Amino acid sequence: MPEISLTSAPAHIRHGSNIGQPLTRRDGISKVKGQAAYAADHHPSRMLFAVIAVSSIARGRVAALDVAAARSHKGVVDVMTSQHKPELAIDPDIKTNPFVFRMEVLQSDEIRYANQPIAVVIAETLEAATEGAALLAPRYEALSPRVGLDAGETFAPPVVGVGNPAQVQHGDIDAGLASAAKRIEATYETPPQYHNAMEPHAIVASWDGDTLSIDTPSQAMVMARARVAELFGLAPEKILIRSPFLGGGFGSKGFLTGPQILGVMAAKLVGRPVKLVLRREQMYGPVGHRAPTRQRLRMGVDADGRLTAIDHHAKTVSSSYDDFYEPAADASHTLYSSPAIRTTHEAARVDTGTPLFMRAPGEATGSIALESAIDEMALACGMDPLAFRLKNYAEVEPTTGKPFSSKALRACYEQGAARFGWTKRPLAPRQMRDDSGLLVGWGMGTATFPALMFQAEARAVIRRDGTGVMETGAHDMGQGAWTALAQIAADSLGLDVDRVEFRSGTSDLPDAGIAGGSAHTATAGNAIHTAGAAVIAKLADLATRDERSPLFGAGNAGVIARDGRLFRRDDESRGETYADILARADLAEIDARGTGAPNPTAQTDYAMHAHGAVFAEVKVDPELGQIRVSRMVGAFAAGRIINPHLVRSQLLGGMIWGLSFALHEEAITDRRSGRIMNANLGEYHIPVNADVPPMDVLTVEEHDPHVNALGIKGVGEIGITGSAGAVANAVWHATGVRVRRFPIRIEELLTSA
Amino acid sequence: MKPFDYVRPATIAEAVTAAAQPGATYLAAGTNLLDLMKGGVSRPDRLVDVTRLKGLDRIEHLADGSVRIGALVRNADLAHDMAFAKAYPAVAEALLSGASAQLRNAATVGGNLLQRTRCAYFYDPASRCNRREAGSGCDAHGGENRLHAVLGWSEGCIATHPSDFCVPLVALDAIVEIEGRSGRRELPLDELHRLPGAAPERETALEPGDLIVALRLPAVARDFAGHARYLKVRERTSYAFAVVSAAAALRIENGKISDARLALGGVAAKPWRARAAEAALKSVTPDAASFRAAAQAALADAKPSGDNAFKIELARRIVVRALTLAAAGTPARIPALPASPFASGALHA
CATH class of the missing domain: 3.30.365.10 (Aldehyde oxidase/xanthine dehydrogenase, molybdopterin binding domain)
Incomplete structure (x- = not known):
């Protein structure tokens, strides 16, 4: 009973294929009119x-x-x-x-x-x-009640995140640290946060x-x-x-x-x-949250500024009755090359609801600590933070030695830095002021998120009137699945998006897999792509086996589908419409199913991650300590971009979460009762519009032949990573004060004046 | 929600009679009261809706040079009244730095004066709160209290008054007109809000049935218009209460301060008039040294009530900055980010 489908599209101009076009949301008008019924409606x-x-x-x-x-x-x-x-x-x-x-x-x-x-x-x-x-x-x-990171008994969790090993060791950490010319050790704290969809x-x-x-x-x-x-x-x-x-949803x-x-x-x-x-x-309790963390990072470098060791240890908490451990230290697995990398986790049980996946679980918490520590290490070397990151650029995934399926991070650094004007950055902190005397600081962070894929199915139909149907029970959390997946469906069927009815959003449709891990477009999209190809193959089979068809004898491999027609590949003047093929065969419609799933060989052979570089400028009042972000630039490489308009929105949203992580968000728990004292959007601060500065989002060209057939990596979560650290590093550069407890509060900066 | 009576009196006299009964409370825009009712913090038996009362929505510039503001004037309307903003720029700046545009469009002048503390323990019915329930105790003591009071607090209560609007008002000697069971009376705004002492539950000087009908600013308050600022430090740019704020107003004659007004917000259970600082500024040169001395005087009695010692130093710095900005002169236009340090021009005198 697929009662929910979208056939109407807002006006748009199409050039070439549907994939890659910045279509506005197909469900946008119905949402603005209040016609899109949410559950509580x-x-x-x-x-x-x-x-x-x-x-x-x-x-x-x-x-x-x-x-x-x-x-x-x-x-x-x-x-x-x-x-x-x-x-x-x-x-x-x-x-x-x-x-x-x-x-x-x-x-x-x-x-x-x-x-x-x-x-x-x-x-x-x-x-x-x-x-x-x-x-x-x-x-x-x-x-x-047991409240906070220091309550309860500490233990080593069996796994962190979704079945990740709690401890990973690559190389000899002690030797790496012992041989280092310079070392840093720093401890960072991140607070509990709530999804607040x-x-x-x-x-x-x-x-x-x-x-x-x-x-x-x-x-x-x-x-x-x-x-x-x-x-x-x-x-x-x-x-x-x-x-x-x-x-x-954000995981909740x-x-x-x-x-x-x-x-x-x-x-x-x-x-x-x-x-x-x-x-x-x-x-604030029964629907999950992001657990607090306390992360200790130790790093060493040789005389050239090359990392000799990264030791990332994270303490977190879970509930008294279930197991979910924020995999914060895992953020150190992939980004920076080092002969020795060790990540370890420990946990305690406290009296909260079970923490769960919250947008970039582990990556977000780990990234702000790692990117802060990388800046602290660069400072110890007297190096520019970007130069230091480039010096320690990982050409292969450091902990596994696998090549990356694609990695355009260098281009992200280059394009982001150029747009931001990074080369004008003074090395020392507290060197820049604006016209009104506010301290100005510039910081950066590297963004990364794994390119995941799950399992999905889709069903494709071509109807006698020449239109198409695509069915998969996808989830549109606001990211734009109704639109992006319809674009993939249209291309897979060789039809304009307006000629495809996309049915989605109910559990009786083919399973589109979960909308999580930034993997929904890749997963459901590849199922759609496969289903579309399968139904076109069936249609081609009908035509090429029918001697009344101009395509008779062309063979499946010799036929291409475009604009509702099949053509001979070697002679595009010979072809016919889908409608003609079905009419002659006296079929009302023809259908086929397809699946999307990760390719196990490619998964074994390659490390698959999206990357990015985020640059932030903050202004800080030198006496009053009030901080505001004044501009941000993010450059991201995430494989093929299905819809640049929607992708930009996802990346902007992620960057705002990063800003929020660095400066605003914190659930405040009464240490005696275990009750959250700011469980409302008045007191649990997220940025208001006036806190969000002009933001530039660049998507860097990246072709990934391995990650999946469509080359999609996912953009839902990566925007937070890198961004939070970039803001924190900019605050240091403005003030000379390294704050290691997040969000950064006014009182931490008052001592500096 | 708890069922309650809803009455809409036609006259002020009817309103006073209706609200004088136990369990009754006035309802204006409800931007604070309705949240309190939904959270089970306030459980009134009767709401007396005063929003239809006639004649309380006017801004009157009186012949003696004072201004009389009806209690039902909306915050946004007052802030955007050109004549008012020109005469009392710090008040307009404070109004525009409060809450959000949506709330300012709804909230009334009288309601703003009577908004309740934002202490999280007051809002949490499961916590002990002497202000909510006399004699029950104060869980803010020893709790999460980095934003609590540093002046005028007691063992019984460390809450702060959240209003921005009231801070310049109390500095400028605003007067509240009250209609009560025994007729009309006037009260300096500085005497409307009470420090908690041993009776935190007595938040104001109002008696049952008392209705604030108007607010007056005396003619002399206009004399500060050339050197009046409100400054607010907050943790995000809008829709956040002050960590600490200050209203500073000066009269400068022949290079000397002839009169000074100073009040602080976010530091005490009431808008905090800093009279010792005002006295210290009298007849001195408006410079950094005298502003620092004033800041010391303003916070001389301050002490932390918890994890909030930083607010004392922050308050001193805000006092210095607010006085510096006031001395530099009121800007011709209210900045796009009212009362923000980021929109206040040069940092140094």
Whole structure:
């Protein structure tokens, strides 16, 4: 039932193929008109509203809830608690596969973190449900919570990130450090951060017998469907998830969260459709976050300024009940050449929700520390930061020795530096002032992110009227999948994008894989590319085997598809339309399926990464310490660019996240209660428009024949890396003060004047 | 939400009667109150909506040279009133540095005066807060308090008053007109907000039913128009409360300061008038040395209430800068980034 498809495109001028064109979003007009329905916009008949009540303690148990008070409130229909709920088919704490994360869905009275759901009030109106939740007035048996990087017992995690080894050693670190002419050692701290997608986690769940219909934002619908199926004992095909538009995900919508499952349970309990939407403050707990880190970097260089050792150690925390370890030190694996590289991790368990993937998990936290340390090392050598990076340029991946599938980082450095005017940078800090006397500083950072790919499928159709259909259950989080994937679909079918109906965003379509790891365009795009090629091959087969066709005898390899026609490769005057071929064969349509998957041989033979170079200028008030970024330039090489317009937006967004990482974002946790004290967008600062300076984004030409058939590397996360460090390094260059705790605060700079 | 009565009185007298009852509170734009209600911090039984009351939305330039601002005048409208901004530039600058454009378009003058502290513990019903619940304790002490008070705080409360607008107002001797159960009275703005002392729950001098109907700036406040600035250090360029702010206004005659006004924001439970600093500036040359002396005087009694010692030094520096900027003269136009150090021209006198 692919009810969601886009066939209309805004006006645009097309030159040549669809891929590479800066089309505006095909869903843009419907979003501006309010016609694009997000999950919480749905309102099926007889729907009730569910509101979760959350714990205000971080550790302990719920001793009592005044359920009677909530139930007696006008409009309240039911109150779901650990004592009164539909039973699940399996214990949600059981890890049925490595991508199952534990969630709190009223299975006991135990409290594992602040803001954990402890009850759900279901009512005729949102207001009644909200007040019902307030009337529960929970009493607790509280234990002293473990808060922050120094709480709990330290241990070595078995793996970090997604199955990465927690320790990697290449070469002899001790020898590298011992032989160094100069050494640095520095410790950096990054705070907990929360995804804060504009759209809160929301679900509208409707049961009809044993079938279940769900509207909820998801970055991984097929995984979500499997999770719902196992929790409720349903066959997956009995569940339909619709997620055509996400108001941002950033990793927090990669796995179904406890509150989303609670919405399904609530609907089952009351036998009516239920809508459950998290309030902003409720997003600080049950939907993941970026864990804090403390990273110690040790580096050594020889007399020429060549690195002899990089030793990157990261401490992080996970929850008391599950395992996710921010792989911060892994950032040092690929960027700089060194005979000895060691990355190690340690962790402790604290009383928070489980940290999870947040845009550039590990890469973002690790990058700001690594790029700061690289600048500190360059300073110790008396070298320009760019010259130092070039001196230690990795021609092959340092920890594995593999060649890069492509690496246009040198061009990124050159073009970014030229656009920025880097050569005019004085080596020493605190040398530049603007006309009004503000300190000016210039800093840079190298950006990198792995070029990943997952598994996906697509189905392509050519119809008798000569139009095409492409189906894959992709996820548009705002990055532009509706548009970029349609462009790939159009090229794969040899049609203009306006002649292709692209169906996406529901779980009953072929699995497009997860929208994560900056890999969605590569993964779903290659499935589309393959499906399109397969259906064209079928069509060509029909024509070339039919003696009535001008293509008779041309053979598949001798036919090309363009503008809705097949032509003989050796004679383009001989060809016919798709419509003619299908009409003569008396077929309404013809279809084929395709898959996208990484090529294991290429994965073994090559290191695959996108790269970039970011340059930042900051201004700092010399007495008051107030910092603002005044301009940024980012140059990125990420393989083939499907849509330059959308890619620029992704890179800009990433660079703004980097600015935010360096100067703004921090969740402030009360050290005694474990509650987050700034769980709202007024106090959890992200940059406002006036904090975002003029930004130049350059995409550097890069052709990658190995990474996948389309040569796509992905751009969703790389913009954060490099950018955060560039801002931090610029603050040092402006002030001469090296701040190693992020975000950089005014008080750190007051001592300098 | 908790159900509540909503009444919309036709006259000021009806409003006062309706709001004098226990559990009642006035509603103007609601930019602060509605958030407090959604968060369960305020749970009023009755909202008395005053936004339809007649005659409270005017800016009147009176014959005696004073200005009278109705309590329902929107912050944005006041800031953009040319005659007002020309006469009281530091007030306009403070208004435009507060909140966001959307909030300024909605928020009223009277509501701004009565906005509650932004102390996170006050906003968190699970925390102890003497201001929210008398005698319950103060979890901001020993908590996350790098932005809390450094002046006038007590063991019972270390919260700050968040308003930008009130800082130049208190420096310029603004007067509040109040309609109450026993008729109309006037109060210096400096006496409206109370320091916490032993009763943090008594935030203002208002009695039940009291309605602020207008704010007046005396004629003499115009005399500072040529040398008046508001300066605000904040952690992002808009939609952030002051870490510390200062309003400075000078009258300079024959190269000497004949009169000085100075107030600080973000440092205490009320907009903080620095009278000792003002006295130190009287009859001195407006130069760096005298500004530094004034800054020392302004912060002489300051002490950290937690992880906020840096605010004392920051406040001294802001005082020096604000006085320097004021001495240099009010700019002809309010800068594009009002009250930002980055838009204030030369850093040095």
